[in-house]
Amino acid sequence: xxxxxxxxTVHHWARLGAPVGLAAPFAAQAAEPGKGxxxxxxxxxxxFVAVTLVVTYWAARRTRTTRDFFAAGGQISGFQNxxxxxxxxxxxxxFLGVTALIFDFGFDGLIYxxxxxxxxxIVLFLLSExxxxxxxxxFADAVSMRLASTPLRTLAATGSLFAVVLYLIGQMVGxxxxxxxLFGIEYQAAVITIGILMVLYVSxxxxxxxTWVQIIKATLLLAGGSILSWLVMxxxxxxxxxxxxxxxxxxAQGDGMLRPGLMTHDPVSTLSLGTTLVLGTAGLPHILxxxxxxxxxxxARRSVFFATGFIGYFYxxxxxxxxxxxxxxxxxxxxxxxxxxKLIGGGNMAxxxxxxxxxxxxxxxxxxxxxxxxxxxxxxxxxxxxxSAISHDLYTNVFRPHATEQEAVRVSKIAALGLGALxxxxxxxxxxxxxxxxxxxxxxxxxxxNFPLLFFAMYWxxxxxxxxxxxxxxxxxxxxxxxxxxxxxxxxxxxxxSPLFPWKYPALFALAASVTGSIVGSLCDRGPRATRxxxxxxxxxxxxxxxxxxxxxxxx
Amino acid sequence: xxxxxxRISGNPAFHALQARRSRLAWTLCAGVLTAYYGFILMxxxxxxxxxxxxxxxxxxxxxxxxxxAVVLVSVGLTGMYVWRANREFDRLxxxxxxxxxxxxxx
Numbered sequence: 001x002x003x004x005x006x007x008x009t010v011h012h013w014a015r016l017g018a019p020v021g022l023a024a025p026f027a028a029q030a031a032e033p034g035k036g037x038x039x040x041x042x043x044x045x046x047x048f049v050a051v052t053l054v055v056t057y058w059a060a061r062r063t064r065t066t067r068d069f070f071a072a073g074g075q076i077s078g079f080q081n082x083x084x085x086x087x088x089x090x091x092x093x094x095f096l097g098v099t100a101l102i103f104d105f106g107f108d109g110l111i112y113x114x115x116x117x118x119x120x121x122i123v124l125f126l127l128s129e130x131x132x133x134x135x136x137x138x139f140a141d142a143v144s145m146r147l148a149s150t151p152l153r154t155l156a157a158t159g160s161l162f163a164v165v166l167y168l169i170g171q172m173v174g175x176x177x178x179x180x181x182l183f184g185i186e187y188q189a190a191v192i193t194i195g196i197l198m199v200l201y202v203s204x205x206x207x208x209x210x211t212w213v214q215i216i217k218a219t220l221l222l223a224g225g226s227i228l229s230w231l232v233m234x235x236x237x238x239x240x241x242x243x244x245x246x247x248x249x250x251x252a253q254g255d256g257m258l259r260p261g262l263m264t265h266d267p268v269s270t271l272s273l274g275t276t277l278v279l280g281t282a283g284l285p286h287i288l289x290x291x292x293x294x295x296x297x298x299x300a301r302r303s304v305f306f307a308t309g310f311i312g313y314f315y316x317x318x319x320x321x322x323x324x325x326x327x328x329x330x331x332x333x334x335x336x337x338x339x340x341x342k343l344i345g346g347g348n349m350a351x352x353x354x355x356x357x358x359x360x361x362x363x364x365x366x367x368x369x370x371x372x373x374x375x376x377x378x379x380x381x382x383x384x385x386x387x388s389a390i391s392h393d394l395y396t397n398v399f400r401p402h403a404t405e406q407e408a409v410r411v412s413k414i415a416a417l418g419l420g421a422l423x424x425x426x427x428x429x430x431x432x433x434x435x436x437x438x439x440x441x442x443x444x445x446x447x448x449x450n451f452p453l454l455f456f457a458m459y460w461x462x463x464x465x466x467x468x469x470x471x472x473x474x475x476x477x478x479x480x481x482x483x484x485x486x487x488x489x490x491x492x493x494x495x496x497x498s499p500l501f502p503w504k505y506p507a508l509f510a511l512a513a514s515v516t517g518s519i520v521g522s523l524c525d526r527g528p529r530a531t532r533x534x535x536x537x538x539x540x541x542x543x544x545x546x547x548x549x550x551x552x553x554x555x556x
Numbered sequence: 557x558x559x560x561x562x563r564i565s566g567n568p569a570f571h572a573l574q575a576r577r578s579r580l581a582w583t584l585c586a587g588v589l590t591a592y593y594g595f596i597l598m599x600x601x602x603x604x605x606x607x608x609x610x611x612x613x614x615x616x617x618x619x620x621x622x623x624x625a626v627v628l629v630s631v632g633l634t635g636m637y638v639w640r641a642n643r644e645f646d647r648l649x650x651x652x653x654x655x656x657x658x659x660x661x662x
Contacts, residue, residue, distance in 0.1 A: 110623045117630045118592040125581040245615040258617045259607035260599040267600035274596035305638040312631040539561040
């Protein structure tokens with residue numbers, strides 16, 4: 001393996017969650033040919049911001065109760081929610097980051113696409129309907145239904161906040177760098193602009209505004225991706241075979257890029273990465289929260305169906321865009337820095353250059369604006385999810401059980417403002433850092449803490465508070481420890497000789513720890529509380545299956 | 557409410573519905589996970605097989621086709637579950653709830 005290639009593999013995780021892998025290549029490239037201020041990009045983005053602010057104003061007038069604020073009053077339809085979920089999930093990272101991974105590593109980039117989609121049927125078959133029937137605003141509701149509320153909500157909120165804040169930093173740093181390149185504005189100004197807009201959407205418009213921002217953005221991204229793919233396929237007479245042939249002719253590795261192994265090294269890491277992707281999806285709090293915006297389990301089921309359809313369609317486009325970028329961008333010397341031979345603007349610009357290659361400056365402007373909208377929508381969803389963990393899980397259910405609705409909404413708004421300020425500060429602080437490990441950690445926590453907690457609480461009668469705490473804490477410890485002492489942080493970031501934890505993706509081990517802790521802790525729990533918790537399973541089971549007594553269901 | 561839960565718990569129709577639904581859910585889950593972990597295991601242990609073109613006249617490899625197939629299988633099985641649930645589970649569920657509410661409590 002060539003040294004340079006191996007070094008680059010370290011950063012590919014940033015691209016999954018954050019649109020930009022490494023900050024450094026971007027910094028010096030704020031104004032380059034063909035970019036700078038693109039009037040189409042600026043015009044379209046201005047229209048997007050104006051429309052979303054009007055939506056926020058409209059939403060603010062309809063937001064009165066906590067249910068409005070956290071769950072859009074439960075009035076979103078399955079189709080709308082499906083589009084919004086797709087919006088939450090298809091970040092600029094998928095569009096730019098995965099295209100860039102295929103551009104660099106060929107076939108291996110596809111793992112992210114395939115792993116991302118395979119999580120969705122699992123969410124549908126195992127989680128979505130039961131979650132909707134049990135919960136109110138957050139997945140912690142379902143976890144703590146028959147278990148001790150205070151410790152479990154604290155644990156679930158910790159898991160959520162960890163995932164949200166880490167993911168948010170990844171997005172902020174990536175977004176700042178991207179916008180710097182695309183719009184030619186300063187990094188600081190870009191990060192602050194994103195921070196202000198997301199806090200406005202979330203604290204004034206709550207879930208109603210966030211949902212509609214997400215729907216508008218998903219529509220734009222699906223349209224942009226479709227047009228771009230169509231233009232690419234047109235170049236090859238709509239033959240994927242011809243496209244792939246051209247791509248192998250231009251990739252540095254030739255048709256070797258179609259052999260797995262440029263990015264994945266050993267089987268254990270590959271298996272662990274695969275698990276992180278498939279279960280991490282099912283454990284991201286801002287996605288799980290979306291199931292409470294629909295009126296019933298039937299609509300929750302419909303939302304996953306539409307979401308999977310949209311995401312699947314978009315991910316198939318990524319096949320075209322990734323290999324299309326190899327075929328069409330590699331041969332144009334103008335897209336590369338003459339001195340370093342690297343892609344202008346950094347590795348993640350492959351899709352942007354591709355839009356220029358097939359559609360010129362106007363289309364490049366359109367795609368740039370779509371990317372900005374995408375980033376903004378995703379950070380808003382994350383902020384709302386973090387605010388709900390603070391307000392609904394911690395404030396209302398742990399610290400102030402008798403808080404009024406108005407108080408809860410006020411606390412959420414303050415929490416959103418606080419999270420926004422924190423995200424901007426950390427975004428500025430980590431400007432020059434590699435934040436790849438943060439996004440990796442967010443997904444690992446989703447896969448190894450949130451998902452097993454939810455799964456056991458809903459499926460296993462013997463699961464008790466002690467099991468949940470032991471499993472959750474063990475999973476969190478191994479996930480965090482595995483990242484900190486693993487190759488990404490311990491060696492690449494802190495400069496030690498060799499990692500204490502040899503694998504880059506800890507999710508498989510963290511999941512094993514979490515499952516072991518849950519089982520051992522539950523089976524050893526023989527107190528009176530555990531007996532009550534087991535006895536409460538039957539009623540919870542009926543509720544989860546039939547929707548009887550579910551939040552927002554008609555009361556008989 | 558607890559009486560209602562207990563009554564539904566004792567209704568054989570509820571257990572029949574529950575068994576059918578979870579059989580379908582777990583079968584489809586196994587389908588998706590087989591396709592997906594098959595893909596992952598091939599990457600881990602048989603990368604050269606994944607690199608092979610499907611036939612002599614194409615550059616499309618087994619790996620690319622398998623990857624696209626996992627996407628299509630995911631969407632397809634999701635659709636299959638929703639179709640079955642809409643046609644059959646919702647109706648049975650409504651009947652179970654109705655029965656539970658109809659009989660006087662006590």
